[in-house]
Amino acid sequence: MTTANSKAQCFVCNKEKNTYNCKGCSNEFCFPHLTKHRQRIETQLEEIINDHDQFRQTIIQQKQNPHNSCLIEQINQWETNAIEKIQQTAQQSRETVMKLRRKLIDDVKKNFIELSEKLKEICQENESNEIDLNHFQLKLTQITKELFTLPSISIEGDSQKFINKISVHSVVDSYQPKHPTTNTATISKKSILTQFQFKPLTI
Template sequence: MATAKSRTQYSICNKQKNTYNCCGCSKDFCSQHLTEHRQLLAEQLDEIIDDHDQFQQTIIQQKQNPIDSSLIEQINEWETNSIKKVQKIAQECRDALMKWTQKSINNVEKKFIDLFQKLKEIREENELNEIDLKHFQLKLTQITQELFQPVNISIHHDPQEIIKKISIISLSKRVRFKLNKWSQRGIIIAGSNQQGDQLNQLSAPEGIFIDNHNNICIADCDNHRIVEWKCHSNEGQIIAGNNGRGNRNDQLSYPINVIVDKENNSLIISDYKNKRVIRLFRRNPTKQQILISHIYCWSVAMDKHGFIYVSDWKKNEVRRWKEGDERGTIVAGGNGRGNDVNQLNRPTYIFVDKHDSLYISDSSNNRVMKWKKNAK
């Protein structure tokens, strides 16, 4: 809308004319140029309407085909590659199953031939009696059952993913719509064959340590030993102890915790009842090195510098030990038993992060404490 003003010297025409002020751009126009100005505005409005119509047509097309074709192609490629991987592994498993099944049948056939040969020999010697008959009948029954019973093979589900999961992320709302969910059931990776001391059994396992290959070292406390379970293995390997409870160099007494010192290729063990922390070199597992003695040790940890941390549940403190230290340095607690922020009460498991901050399971205080480096 334009408003009329008194006659002035109009700059465009350079004449005395009545001018009109445009409320939009705040410029003055004579009647002739005001008409041209309005016509220009009308043309610009028409362009905006055309852009609107074109954009509306684009929206209609997007509604009919809302998915970005390039993203669909990526999903299709992932689907195809995943199916190929699954089919390849499935065929390998089928081939392996056929191989083991055939091997089992061959073993049964060999047992049957051997049994028949013995039967033939006894018959030729004419020394057959009731005991032999019962024995052959029993063996034949066992071989028959072995043939018709399923072979000792099962399907093992690998916890490691062979197919990388994909998901759709909205960058505007940062909302992730997952195509996969966490499994609602855990996977047994060690033990679960009742309490015992066999290689596939554990008895009151305590601390664990997992290396870069997903092998797990376990402080098998009541068996007085340290066992290592290789990834996907059905039984453990004894790497320390298992010589009965005792304090000899080749014995342990209720080991509580174990960590792996990668630099020295050794194990650091909290030998709880023997009140000592020992080092065991993997290359010479029968020789133990006592690092710390006369300590009510529970948990051990190691920082990036190779310093060893030990929780002393009797003295209610955690000490850091350098190689060759005789007393170590108190880094947490050490102010008597209590629940103040500078005290601990039966500290058990500990962990040191990359910033040398110490996390402590403060057992009898029912809390977890974080002690930063050089905290008092």
């Protein structure tokens, strides 16, 4: 690294002394400054070795925990949001259906109670005739029909995208997977909420 030289000017203290030439930077140094110069180089080397070891450790960690990458985090977040969206929509839809059915059944029940009251009155008075009987028979048939032919409630899929599709792309050739070139995941409302109708209520 260094070669002894005759008297020359030291690069650090600028004094005429016996100097040594550093082949790395081509400067002349007196002995004390040469020592310091070498120490500085050794310190730098240690730092580089340290950085190198840390980087090796980082590679090992990355390889051991491929799930911790920022991209995987983004996909996980998308997945969580999509599931939440689906669950919310399902819950809202269930509540709407139950509310509608409760209302329809309540209406039929109300008509039935009115009819029961009238029937009770006639029985108490003990004055029923064929006209009354026909009337009740007709009413009862009507109410029964209402109950069994409740307006149908249907569920339809939305043609618009409910959840945005994500896909993974890479421009680096060597990073492209051997089999699929693009990984895609799609969830749409249509695939979850298939169209169907409720059957009439049977008791």
